[in-house]
Amino acid sequence: MSKTSQTVLTPNGYKKIEEEFEYLKVEKRKEIAERIKIARGFGDLSENAEYTAAKEEQAKMETRIAELKKILENAVVIDETNIPSDTVSIGSKVTVYDEEFEEEVVYSIVGSMEANPIENKISDKSPVGIALLGAKADETVDVETPDGIVKLKVLKIEKD
Incomplete structure (x- = not known):
């Protein structure tokens, strides 16, 4: 397992990453969950392009949330x-x-x-x-x- 590296950020940079993290966690998660719910109503999930697209977007978003969380946890903010x-x-x-x-x-x-x-x-x-x-x-x-x-x-x- 590799050693976690620190990320050097300016206060502005830290704030931007924090804002993106909060937006994805709160607003974007709800939006995608709603899209998945609507797409489920279209029937057979094996042939449902809307459902598949929403699930793929959800996976990408969750990966980005995890990346941002790791960056914020390991950030060194320049004083x-x-x-x-x-x-x-x-x-x-x-x-x-x-x-x-x-x-x-x-x-x-x-x-x-x-x-x-x-x-x-x-x-x-x-x-x-x-x-x-x-x-x-x-x-x-x-x-x-x-x-x-x-x-x-x-x-x-x-x-x-």
């Missing part, structure tokens, strides 16, 4: 008062200058569960996250990418 303002860490919002593309980019450094590249929320385990962790303003870091080294200059560090 925002301990986020340094002079060094990049999880919970930091970092403005960098990408030398290759000659543009400023703002990243939020988060734990891997919260990562969302579309929102520029990058994981502390990603190449950019690894390179930026521990950096200070005015430092330039090298990020290893499949296309070679990318240089990012840290312009500003804030609490996210």
Whole structure:
């Protein structure tokens, strides 16, 4: 049996996971139970597509509930008062200058569960996250990418 790993979350990330967990447990469970009840009324369950679909959705939802419960039980929530303002860490919002593309980019450094590249929320385990962790303003870091080294200059560090 593998050792349970901890999940690092910002307070916002923890809240979002907690909200999804409560929604699935309370509202979605009732909704799917009602769909199953209605589908049972359609007759023979062996040939009842609505019943089968509802049962499959129920199984997926229960799996997600179990995943979220495990994440919440093993979460380490970053204490925002301990986020340094002079060094990049999880919970930091970092403005960098990408030398290759000659543009400023703002990243939020988060734990891997919260990562969302579309929102520029990058994981502390990603190449950019690894390179930026521990950096200070005015430092330039090298990020290893499949296309070679990318240089990012840290312009500003804030609490996210």
